[in-house]
Structure formats: C-alpha cells, structure tokens
Amino acid sequence: MSALRPYAAILAVLAVLAVLPVVFTSGTMQNFLIFTLIVALAGQGWNLLGGYGGQFSFGHASFFGTGAYAIAILQERLGLNPWLALPIAIGLGALVGAVIGTLAFRARLRGSYFALVTLAFAEVFRIVANVLPVTGGAAGILIRLNVDPLNFQFADRAAFHWLTLLFLGAVMLLVRALERGRFGARLVAVRENEDAARALGVDVLRVKIAAITLSGAITAAAGCLYAQKFLYLDAMIAYGPWISVEALLAPIIGGLGTVFGPVLGAFVLHGIGELTKTWIATLTGGALPGVDLVLFGVLLIITVGFAPRGILGLLPRLRVRAA
Amino acid sequence: MYSPEILLTAVLNGLMTGSVYALIALGLTLVYGVLHIINFAHGATLTAAMFAVYVLHGAAGLDPYVAMIVTVPGLFALGYAVQRLVIGPASHGDDGNILLVTLGLAIIIENALLAWFRSDTRSIDVPYGFSVIEVGTLFLSLPRVIAVFGVLLVALLLWLFLARSTTGQAIRAVAKEKTGAALVGIDVGHIYAVTFGLGAACLAVAASLLMPTFLVNPRIGNAFVLVAFTIVVLGGMGSIPGALLGGLFIGVVESLSGLFMGESLGQIGIFLIFILVLLIRPTGLFGAKA
Numbered sequence: 001m002s003a004l005r006p007y008a009a010i011l012a013v014l015a016v017l018a019v020l021p022v023v024f025t026s027g028t029m030q031n032f033l034i035f036t037l038i039v040a041l042a043g044q045g046w047n048l049l050g051g052y053g054g055q056f057s058f059g060h061a062s063f064f065g066t067g068a069y070a071i072a073i074l075q076e077r078l079g080l081n082p083w084l085a086l087p088i089a090i091g092l093g094a095l096v097g098a099v100i101g102t103l104a105f106r107a108r109l110r111g112s113y114f115a116l117v118t119l120a121f122a123e124v125f126r127i128v129a130n131v132l133p134v135t136g137g138a139a140g141i142l143i144r145l146n147v148d149p150l151n152f153q154f155a156d157r158a159a160f161h162w163l164t165l166l167f168l169g170a171v172m173l174l175v176r177a178l179e180r181g182r183f184g185a186r187l188v189a190v191r192e193n194e195d196a197a198r199a200l201g202v203d204v205l206r207v208k209i210a211a212i213t214l215s216g217a218i219t220a221a222a223g224c225l226y227a228q229k230f231l232y233l234d235a236m237i238a239y240g241p242w243i244s245v246e247a248l249l250a251p252i253i254g255g256l257g258t259v260f261g262p263v264l265g266a267f268v269l270h271g272i273g274e275l276t277k278t279w280i281a282t283l284t285g286g287a288l289p290g291v292d293l294v295l296f297g298v299l300l301i302i303t304v305g306f307a308p309r310g311i312l313g314l315l316p317r318l319r320v321r322a323a
Numbered sequence: 324m325y326s327p328e329i330l331l332t333a334v335l336n337g338l339m340t341g342s343v344y345a346l347i348a349l350g351l352t353l354v355y356g357v358l359h360i361i362n363f364a365h366g367a368t369l370t371a372a373m374f375a376v377y378v379l380h381g382a383a384g385l386d387p388y389v390a391m392i393v394t395v396p397g398l399f400a401l402g403y404a405v406q407r408l409v410i411g412p413a414s415h416g417d418d419g420n421i422l423l424v425t426l427g428l429a430i431i432i433e434n435a436l437l438a439w440f441r442s443d444t445r446s447i448d449v450p451y452g453f454s455v456i457e458v459g460t461l462f463l464s465l466p467r468v469i470a471v472f473g474v475l476l477v478a479l480l481l482w483l484f485l486a487r488s489t490t491g492q493a494i495r496a497v498a499k500e501k502t503g504a505a506l507v508g509i510d511v512g513h514i515y516a517v518t519f520g521l522g523a524a525c526l527a528v529a530a531s532l533l534m535p536t537f538l539v540n541p542r543i544g545n546a547f548v549l550v551a552f553t554i555v556v557l558g559g560m561g562s563i564p565g566a567l568l569g570g571l572f573i574g575v576v577e578s579l580s581g582l583f584m585g586e587s588l589g590q591i592g593i594f595l596i597f598i599l600v601l602l603i604r605p606t607g608l609f610g611a612k613a
Contacts, residue, residue, distance in 0.1 A: 290434030305413030
C-alpha cells in the first residue's frame, strides 16, 4: 500500500476531474473543460522540461503543432486510422523535441538564448506549414466529420473528456514516477546547478535531451487531442505563439516543477478568464477581445515577482502533500 | 533571372527597411548591453508607439514626424517607469524571471491594444505618403528615404550621448562593471531605468518613421520582434555598430528572399539565420568572444 501512497493524491484529483462532465452538462461548459484539460496536458509537457529541468521553452508550439498536423495529415492524406496515427504523431513530436534539443543543448544554449531559439523554431514551422500543400497551406486542414469511437470522434462530449483525462492522468502518474526516480533527481540537479550536477557525474546533455524529447511527446499528444476535438487546423492554431504561451503559463501560475501545477494553473487561468470575459460582456454589452489575456499577463508578472512557486506554493498544506 | 534594375531596387528597398530594423534593434541591444536582459516586450512596445502615432494623427491631426515631440518623451518616461516599478522589483535580477516578466508585459500590451482597437489593420494618410524621389533610373519612396536619414541621425545622437554626456558615461560604466559603478556612487537602478527608457524612445522614433508607409494592428510588433532579436544576435548582443550593420543586412536578406521565394516564405531566411547564428556563434559577428 505504501508504494501507492505518492500516487493517491493524483488519483483523487483525477476522480474529481472525471466527475465534472456529469455535474456540468451544458455543451459550452463541457467544451471548456476539454479545452482546459488539453492545455493542462500541453502544460505537463512544458513543465517536465521547464519546471523540473529549468529550461524555459518559448516554442512548445513546435511539438503541439507537429502532433496536431501529423494526426490530421495521416488520416486525411494517407487514409490512416487516427488511432494508428496517434502513436506516430506522438513519436514525431518526440523526434522534433530530440532534434531541437540536440541542436540547442549541444550549442550550450541556456536561459534566454534557449527560449529564443525554441521560439524561432516554432516560427519556422508556422511559416512552412502556412505554405506547404500537404498542410492545406493558409486555408488549413479539415478532418472529415465521421463520428465513431473507432475513428477517434465521439458524439458524447463526456467521452472525449474522459479520454483526454486518461492521457492527462497517465502523464501525471508518469511524471510522479520520474520525479521519484533517478531521472527526476538528475533533472532537478541540472536545474539547480548544471556545473555541480556535471561534477557529480550527471550526463547533463543526455538528461536535457531526454527531457525535451519526452516533453515534446507529451505536448504532441495534446496537439493530437486538440485536432480530434476541433477537427480543423491552420498554421496559426497549430504552430502559433498562443499555445507556446498557454503551455508555459499553466505550470508557472499553478506551481513550477510540481505534478499538479499545470492542471491547477490551467483551470485557474481559464476559469478566471471565462468569468472575466462574461463579466465584461455583461458590463459593457459587448465582448472585449483579449481582456482575459491581459489578465493572464498580469497574473504571470505577479506570480514571477511574488509567488515563484505559483498557487501551490501559496497553499502550504497542499504543498507538503504534493512534495 | 531578374534584371539588374529590379535587383538594385530590391537591395535599396531592403536597405531602407533594414535601417528601421536597425533602429528597433538598437533599442534592444542597448538594453541588453547595459542590463543584460532580453526585453521580450520590445515588439509590443513598438506596436503601442505606432498606435500612439496613429491616435495623435487621427485625434489631434499631428503629422507622424511632429508626433515625436509627444511620443519620444512619453515612451522614455514609460520605459523608465516600467523598468523601475515592474521589471526590476518583479524579476529579482534573475535571467529567466526577466524573460517571463517581459513576456507578461508583451501579452498585456498586445491584448490591451486588441481590446481597445480590435484586430483591424489601420494606416494613416499623409500627403507625402506616396511621394517619390528620382535617383537616376530609380524611384525611391520619400518617407522611406527620410527614415534612413532619421535612423542615422538617431544613431549619431545616441553615440554622442553615450560618448560625451555624464549620464552616457555612467551608462557605459554600469554596462562594464555594475558593482564598481555602484561603488563610485552611480545609482545603478536609475541608470538601468534610463537605459530602458532610451530603448523605448528609439521605438517611438521608429514608429514615426514607419507610420507614413506602414500599417498597424495589435499584433504587428510580433513581425518585428523576432527580426530585431535576429539582428541583435547577429550583430553581437550589446553591440551598437553590430545592430546597425545587422539591421541593414537583414533588411536586404528579407527583401531578396522575398523576391526569390515570395512574401510568405521570405521571412524564413531570417529565422534560419537566427537559429544558425545562435547554434554556431551565439556571440554574433561583432560580439566579443564569450
């Protein structure tokens, strides 16, 4: 039983998240929940590299977009079943992670330089995806509507919610297991002091590349789920800066380098965001685009400045249990 | 193949665009050279400055060049205040934090402009907007020629300021050795904020030089920010001559790759240069060896 204790809190959180679509039955609410879970999953990917490994990426769109485009292209252009396309798409996300990681970490890019180079890679992907015929160019790519669980499309939103939650849950358990094992310890050592980690015999380059590869796979999975949920992609959706920002905001606001951080951050941010949008809309009688993002920016600055451990750091009891 | 005239025009156009890029990069590299921070909000600040020019033209009928009387001191003050009151206190001097705080600022500025002006693309009409001057067989856009001279003037003034004035000396002292500068009585926090203000003021000038021939929407800064980063990295982080030459070079690269590969793919050349320089020689072509 004691071997399972570290995982009990995760299972409890997953159970609560699993009940949500039964409690909230409106379509808007359920779509919001699925979107938030996808953001949380992308955030888990970012958190593994950024939170545990201390390498802040500004270009996780590279992985999200690769996963999303791969699953869409494989089924639309090559007629592959999306369930078969899924592992390939995740593998491609991992490959993109490994390539970017190998190039950037071999060149010893750290801190701001690493952030900038990841951003530049994402922009290159975006521009290429915007002109290539195989991605549908600027018009984008539409996944044909064919509602069938065998086809990775569900009539029931709750089913898609649980599927997304399955991915998120699996990743959370994996991250917890890594965190408790050697790899997690090495990764944190690299974050805290690269030179000291190297002196202790940690193969810093290998640890970093492994982290970005896994991070790429996780965020690519989020991209796959996004593609299957919304059934439409263009370069701005798949490789746009918005998802790079979402993927880093959720863990930073929630709690950097913790299993629960990305989930808590995604729900708090999007919860507040939706409430503000609704409140402003009723106040002014019209939607005010971007107002939720202004709030996200303010929260990011406040968090970095005054609560570096995010919301989890502000909750001492939870913090102890999560640690 | 293209005729020599077309190639020459493309090169000249690239140089003219590149000079404005150089000015934008100048602000970025100045801030990097002194504060050793990458200001991610640089592009969004440029957008804000362009909207300021747009509003002053629309509401007060100010010519974009005249608007500099308002926008240059305005942006200087804004930059000073943001560094002193937000970036400094919130980042605790940590590199990763500064990046995130300036990213937060960029998100705030961009989306506040989006909420205010919506996503429409706007431009202003000035009588000289389409004026050209003839040089031999070539026609050069007057506002863009003005921009080239404007940039040269700003670069000269900035150089004089840094080389001759007391504040300029203090800025250079802080850039070289901040602890030593503090020991001899220089207020480092003040100098940081002044430098940040100067970086923002460069953007105010760039905005006025751009507006007669350019358009503005809340996301336009993104198009410039990565270009400016590329120039700064290429020219060597913190190097002012590097920023000027890098800006002109990138302007020409963009213009020529646009000519040969089409508008949408043209920008790829810039990003590839950016990635290659970062991977191979992150100190840039003019920067000191690490």
